[in-house]
Amino acid sequence: MFVGHLGAGLLVKRIEPRLNLGVLFVAALFVDILLWMLVLLGAESVGAPQSAGSARFFTFEFPYSHGLVANVLWSALAALAGWFLVAPAASRRTRVAWALxxxxxxxxVLDLIVHVPDLPILGEHSPKLGLSLWRHMPTALALELLLAAGALAVYLHAARLSVWRTILICGTVAVAGILTAAGPYISGAPPPERILALSSLATLIVVTALGFVVEGRVGLTANRRNILGVSQ
Ligand SMILES: [Zn+2]
Structure with a gap:
């Protein structure tokens, strides 16, 4: 899953509009960024692709990035980061922390819906979760694209961006959607794990950077503590 996570970031922006979209993209994609870094370090790994009709998908050994307990921990740490790093107004802090x-x-939650059971509860040898929607790839992709398109519409309605920023976010989501939909149907031998990790990381970095560009800030605004780019 890729563009669906961008959709989640766009929807959380609706809940806490003061958070920078780039920050929300980083948050929604955080455990995938972590996954590919851990793959490069040899701590997590990509399994052989599995086929679903004419599509295919990867499974993973990724207890640190994608375990249930690990995700509760990552989410709590993100909330703590939101609490400590944003502008120090009490109501804002709480809401930003929850939103992050x-x-x-x-x-x-989104990965749980599509993955076959490869999401461990705690550690690689614990029971694994996954509702396997990827086995019905056209349905999985249709729902993911619908989520992203709906979230984009909600975001655009509230954000009132300039024309070029609107084009930029629409283009970003559209390209991410094309990559998401085309990926499972690429045939041939999968690339070596290292190439897969590097290309995925590069894609995630570009997309999250575009989130910052769309909103015209990288944080560090008037308030030096405001490093998450919360609007004033
Ligand atoms: Zn993931």
Missing amino acids: GLAVFSHF
Whole structure:
């Protein structure tokens, strides 16, 4: 899953509009960024692709990035980061903390729906979760694209962006949607794990950077503590 996570970030923006979209993209994609870094370090790994009709999908050994307990921890840490790093107004802090935690945990919930059972509860040898919608790939992709398109519409309605920023976010979501939909239907031998990890990381970095560009800030605004880019 890729563009669906961007959809989650766009929807959390509706809950806490003061958070920078780039920050929300990082939060919603955080455990995938972590996964590919851990793959490069040899701590997590990609399994052989499995086929579903004419599509295929990967399974993973990823207890640190994608375990249930690990995700509760990552979400709590994101909430804590939101609490400590944003502008120090009490009501804002609480809401930002919850929104960041929610954005991070949304990743596990969405992955749970599509993955075959490879999401461990705690550690690689614990029971694994996954509702296997990827076995019905056209349905999985249709729902993911629908989520992203709906979230984009909700975001655009509230954000009132300039024309070029609107084009930029629409283009970003559209390209991410094309990559999401085309990926399972690419045939031939999968690339080596290292190439897969590097190309995936590069894609995630570009997409999250575009989230910051769309909203015209990278944080560090008037308030030096405001490093998450919360609007003033
Ligand atoms: Zn994931």
